[in-house]
Each structure stands twice: as C-alpha cells, then as structure tokens.
Amino acid sequence: MNSSDDAKAAFAKRLNDALTEKGYTQRGSAQRLKKEAGFDISDRAINKWLKAETLPDHHNIEFLAKFLGVNFNWLAAGQGEKITKPNPSELMQRIKDIENGGARDSSTAPIGTVNATMVESSDKVPILSWVAAGSWSNVDSVCFDDAIGEVSRPRNLSKNGFALIVRGESMLPKFDPDDIIYVEPETGLLALKNNDLVIVQCNHDTEATFKQLVLGETSEDMYLRPLNPNWHEQKMLPMGECNLVGKVVGKYVEY
Structure with missing residues (x-):
C-alpha cells in the first residue's frame, strides 16, 4: 500500500467513525448524507470516500466537517483535536443567547x-x-x-x-x-x-x-x-x- 492509499484509508476510517458517532450506519450513509445534509454529490462518489477508493476535495471535506460537527483539520488529515469544546466564556455566551431567545452565529x-x-x-x-x-x-x-x-x-x-x-x-x-x-x-x-x-x-x-x-x-x-x-x-x-x-x-x- 502506497502513501496515497494510506491517506485514503485513514480518511475513510475517520469519516466512518464520525458518521457512526452521529448515528449513521455503514449501509445507507451516502443516501442519508444527501437527504439530511443536502449534499449535492452522487451516492457513488460518497461511497468511494467511505470505502477508501478516493479522497474528497477541500470543499467537500469542509462541508462534511461542518455537518458532522468535527474539526476540519482532524477530518482532512488527522491533525489536532477531533472536537473543540467551547471555553467557559463562549459557553456562558451561548447560554445567555438561549435565555434571551437568540441563536448563535x-x-x-x-x-x-x-x-x-x-x-x-x-x-x-x-x-x-x-x-x-x-x-x-x-x-x-x-x-x-x-x-x-x-x-x-x-x-x-x-x-x-x-x-x-x-x-x-x-x-x-x-x-x-x-x-x-x-x-x-x-x-x-x-x-x-x-x-x-x-x-x-x-x-x-x-x-x-x-x-x-x-x-x-x-x-x-x-x-x-x-x-x-x-x-x-x-x-x-x-x-x-x-x-x-x-x-x-x-x-x-x-x-
């Protein structure tokens, strides 16, 4: 297995892990991504990512990261924390926004x-x-x-x-x-x-x-x-x- 295959396999594992944690099973993930996330890409292309056959481009990784609630760098290259929790001041501001009936940015x-x-x-x-x-x-x-x-x-x-x-x-x-x-x-x-x-x-x-x-x-x-x-x-x-x-x-x- 060459470095390109290694990168595809590592990305596929991170993507499958993130999907599983969000409640997606291996079967039907592509169809649910299209339906629930509004992903404008073919089932075949998504399945190729999941099976480590190809890598998505920067735009699609960014879209996936936002939908799955994970950090872009972690999903793209396995770098940094998977999820960054808000610091205390950010958390208090979110709570205050909710109490005031507002939403986050x-x-x-x-x-x-x-x-x-x-x-x-x-x-x-x-x-x-x-x-x-x-x-x-x-x-x-x-x-x-x-x-x-x-x-x-x-x-x-x-x-x-x-x-x-x-x-x-x-x-x-x-x-x-x-x-x-x-x-x-x-x-x-x-x-x-x-x-x-x-x-x-x-x-x-x-x-x-x-x-x-x-x-x-x-x-x-x-x-x-x-x-x-x-x-x-x-x-x-x-x-x-x-x-x-x-x-x-x-x-x-x-x-």
Whole structure:
C-alpha cells in the first residue's frame, strides 16, 4: 500500500467513525448524507470516500466537517483535536443567547441546527447529538440551540429535558439503534436507584454514553453496564469517573 492509499484509508476510517458517532450506519450513509445534509454529490462518489477508493476535495471535506460537527483539520488529515469544546466564556455566551431567545452565529452552528428555544408549555423536545449532550453535562441548563431535530414531549419531562437517538447495539434488546429516548437532566446522583438507565459523560470523552447503573454499598462500588448480555464489555467505568448528564425516563414510540 502506497502513501496515497494510506491517506485514503485513514480518511475513510475517520469519516466512518464520525458518521457512526452521529448515528449513521455503514449501509445507507451516502443516501442519508444527501437527504439530511443536502449534499449535492452522487451516492457513488460518497461511497468511494467511505470505502477508501478516493479522497474528497477541500470543499467537500469542509462541508462534511461542518455537518458532522468535527474539526476540519482532524477530518482532512488527522491533525489536532477531533472536537473543540467551547471555553467557559463562549459557553456562558451561548447560554445567555438561549435565555434571551437568540441563536448563535450561523457560521459556528452545525448544518442542520434548529434553534429550538424551549418553554414550559412547549409540546416538543429537542433531539441533541451525543456530542452536544456530553458538552453540556456540566452546566445547569441544556443548550437547546444545538438541536438536530425535535420530537413530541412526554408529560413527565421537565422543560430542560431532551431526547437522544440510540446508537449501536449495547442496549439491546430493550433499545434498538435509532430508537429515540427521553433524558431528564434535573436528576441528582443521590436520587438514582439501582438499575436506573443513565446518560453519562466519562473522563475526557467528548460524547455522552447510554448505560445501566449498578449500585454497590458505596459510591466507589457503582459501575455501568450494557443491557445486551452479549456485549463485549459487561462492567464499565466506575461512576466516580463520570459526570451524570441525566436519567433516561422513557422512549418515543410511534404506531
């Protein structure tokens, strides 16, 4: 394999990883990119990028980076951080904009962002990306400005509640990929019970994760586990190394 093939393979891996984290499966990614991101390029061309057959040009990499919410240099060449979190002053300004009913500058908002300012009487809940859920886990109110969609609001959810789209198979059979779950962020760690389903952000991960909480005799005995009995990792990081984002209080079901 020559250097050109290496570059194609490395780019394809980064692109596939970013797509997976955004909730795209390998099959159908090209069609969904065209439909949801408004990507004006053929399915065949996108599939060639995903299969490491060709590299996109600068313009298309920039478009992909904005849509996927990752840094251009990381996607293009694997350089720098994958995602840059806002500094405290930027984060406070975003929260202030939301409280005032405004939106962030459109040049910094990812493609597909919906300005979903939420009020107590709203009948809709914003669907956040897993990156956004992880980013806002240390503030009191969720940044609804980063919604990637919306879904009907259940009665038991506070005004700061939000939704997430399930990814992967670690929570089978109760939760399938692409299921929509409701998250209540106004839940303290002490209020959690054994076997509660939680959203947490662990260590330096830029994204939140969905797991079941197992309580021991002390806080140091707590750990996370998947619902899928066939999942490769059955006992995960102690809760002491994670920040609680919220408790999963329901699943959106449509008949």
